[in-house]
Amino acid sequence: MTKPHRTTALADLLLAWYDRHHRDLPWRVSPPMAARGETPDPYRVWLSEVMLQQTTVQAVKSYFALFTSRWPTVTDLARADNEDVMKSWAGLGYYARARNLKKCAEAVAFGHGGVFPDTEEGLKALPGIGDYTAAAIAAIAFNRHSAVLDGNVERVISRLHAIETPLPAAKPEMRALVAAMTPQDRPGDFAQGMMDLGATICTPRRPACALCPFNAQCRVLGQDDPELYPRKAAKKEKPVRLGAAFVAEDETGAIFLRKRVESGLLGGMTEVPGSQWTARIDGDTGTGAAPFAAAWQACGTVVHVFTHFELRLTVYRSKASRDAAAGEGWWQPRETLDGEALPTVMKKAIKQAIPDAFETARKA
DNA sequence: GAGACGTGGAG
């Protein structure tokens, strides 16, 4: 079937724009680099795509540098210690990504001879790789003609075609439109170009329509407020959960830590002992959940907002002797606290109890 | 389809 002339023209406009205005990113082979003969490394493409899931470019940069420096190949990552991977991911969020990252590296290294599958279908069979990431790796790393649809592309497409169907119901329709637009030549650059366009021009707020290569074809521009697209269902209110966190310090300044269960919220990460964060507002904020008997002293509240609820932790501190602590857990020396797999909410709790906890760690 | 799953930055 012959593709309509108009869609081909759109791809040409986009690629011309990308050649001129592409972002230079550490994981990217930009057009000038490709002209010099550089080719994408599937490992780096995959790693960056996973890190970028629901995460800003700015936040990803330092983590990408750390991971590629520490584990230059997928086999290096596959052989790494799980704990080291979790520690290196700490702070980036969505920790299931790190657990799946390791599993995926193992599958590629030990199940595929260290070579990534080069098809969407093969990629999607791997842990942590869904529709978007499979299509993105296939297009960017393997030059496959796949329809890459992420949040940026959804925004561009929804405005370009004035799509009234709200997300996520509109996804199949959008994917079909992207597939029809994607050129046989340079599908990877087309995908990256669409994402760059969404990130820098066709932005959620105050889009720079005057600079957009599609402004002559855009169905929304001039008819309606582009910011109203894509249409989305109204979001729900976040419930509040309450809990307690216990920061115990021994004679040497070491802090008592535990490891969370592998699945669920902050799965596999390190924590200070605490109460259950009940689904209701009346969780245990007292010392009933303290890990051991000590002179627990309330020292304020930490508020942390997760994706689907707000957590208010009453923080307690105590000076305890090592013998007092029983049960699972360990005393982490102050100077190595910063290298632990502590999620941000746990760092906040520790700082609330011991304001200079991490400064002490860095100086030591 | 809907809910779980983090965090920090921008307006």
Added chain:
DNA sequence: TCTCCAAGTCT
């Protein structure tokens, strides 16, 4: 202060 949200995936 507060709302939105950034290259989604899994169940």
